[in-house]
Every structure is written in C-alpha cells, then in structure tokens.
Amino acid sequence: MGRVVVEVMPKPEILDPQGKAVVGALPRLGFTQFSGVRQGKRFELEVDGEVTPEILAAAREAATTLLSNPVIEDVVSVTDASAEVAAVNA
C-alpha cells in the first residue's frame, strides 16, 4: 500500500490564533524554550498500489484545490511516504 503525505500551513502573514494559544500553554508545563508555534495540517492519502508520478501529480492538484485554501494557507510539501508505511508493517 502506498501513501502520499500532504502538509498545509497557515500563510506566514496570517496570524495563527491556534498556534498562539499553544505557545501560551507551553510554559505552564515548564517548556520555556519555545518562542513561537504555528499549527498546520497533515493529510495522509492512501493508495492501493504504488505511488506513481501520476498519483503524486494528482495529490498536488488535490492539495491546492481542496486540502488547502490559497487565500489563507500554503501547501508546504507533497511527498511519497510509502516507505514509512512499509517500515511500520515490517
């Protein structure tokens, strides 16, 4: 089984209120090392066979048309993660 991973992040110029809440909570548990947090999304797209270049291209298109909204988000990566699946199943 193959897997494509798509990662989406809020655009740098858009204030990320969720990240702001998380960075505010970290020091309460003693994590004072982190000065900023931005929270994004990770999508794992499963395919039955191998991840071919065509499938990667389709995943890139899905990433920009449905999985992200270009007004507020950037697609930061679309990668073939089939090796991760194989390692877990080994």
Place this chain on the structure above:
Amino acid sequence: MSATAPTSVATGITGARIGVITFPGTLDDRDAARAVRLAGAEAVSLWHADESLHDVDAVVLPGGFSYGDYLRAGAISRFAPAMAAVVDAAKGGMPVLGICNGFQVLTEAHLLPGSMVKNDHLHFVCREQAMIVENARTAWTNEFRRGQRITIPLKNQDGQFVADERTLDELEGEGRVVFRYDGRNPNGSRRDIAGITNERGNVVGLMPHPEHAVEPGFGPASEEGPRAGTDGLTFFTSVLSSLVHA
C-alpha cells in the same frame, strides 16, 4: 402567525420565492425561512443534494456548522450539488445572501473573495453587534441608507475576515465593503469588514445574522426597547424590492 412586514412590500411582491439551502450541520435555516416569510415572500426549503433550485427568485445560505466545519468552514459544502446551481444562478444575477457559515461557503465557492479564520481572541463570540452600512446599493441592502448604523446578532468562532492587501484595496476602491463593524472589532477582521459583495452587487456575504433580528420581541435591544430590534428584516425587504425593480 401574522407578518409584521410593511404591507406595501408584502403586497408588492406577492409570489416572490426565496430559497433557503439546508446543508448537513446547518442551524439557522428555519430562522432564515421565517425571516423570508415575515418580509412577505414565500420561503422555499432547498436541500444541498438537490441539483435544482426549483425556480426560486433568490437564495439564502444560512448559518451553522455545515459538515462540522471539517477541513475548513464551508470547504465541503462548496461541492454540494445545490452549490453548482447557486454559482450558475449568481453569475446570472440572482440575489444570493450568505450568512455566517453561508458567507464562508460563498468564499470557498469563489463567489466572494477572501476567507474567514479563527477569531483573533480564540473565543466563540455571541453578542448584539453594531455595524455601519457602507453600501446601500446591493440587492440585499437597498432599503438601508449609506452610513446607517444597524444592530444584529453576531455568533461565531471562525469570524475573522482575511484577504491580501491588494484584494482589500480592490474591495474598498470598488465600494464592495457592504458592512463594517462599529466600535470594537469583535474578531480581528481586516479593516473591520463585516460583509462584502461581488462586482454586480447581487451576492452579499456577512458574518452577523440578520435573520435573528426580524420580529419585535425576539431581536436585539434597540431604541424602541429591549429585544425590539428588527434591523435584519430590511435585508429581506431589500431583496424583494430589488426583485420588483429587476
């Protein structure tokens, strides 16, 4: 139930049919339909999975949490069969009003620019919100005066309107900012924008809820007394006027 709409409007548009779309997770469809009836028109319930708009004269996309706001608010609803018909009809000039989640659906469907993100203070907000009418020429605002201050409820979590600077300048330059929050900005929206319209003025989206301020006794506080505010009714009488004069 007796309608409290001005009789001139109620009788002038006999036969106007205004559709209200229900998506899975829509909450305010019944209030929107009631507002349509109080304004003097027939409310037609439309289902998201239906490809036909059943010959309605205008469409309201009501508030709520369609598809649980999964992925992004409005992102899944945009692909509903009824939305293909709405996009076509809107491009042909049919009046379309998106309220709250309906506004989010309109931006995801690219009928209106920009997008909504979480409120800057992270809290759900529920309040009676004052705003200024900046454009009284749209299909849904033509019975307001430009500069008029109105109060209707605001209730959301993802209400912060954002767009890039170029888009914001375009909206301002073309007079397409329809409403601006008055007083403290409740959610961090760029340039205090509460609602916008398309180039043609037939599609309007806003975060506050006109359908909850349409009947004395059940609206926000006003000069007439507690819960007496009916500023929201003017959205629905405006669209009836625009249909009569179309």
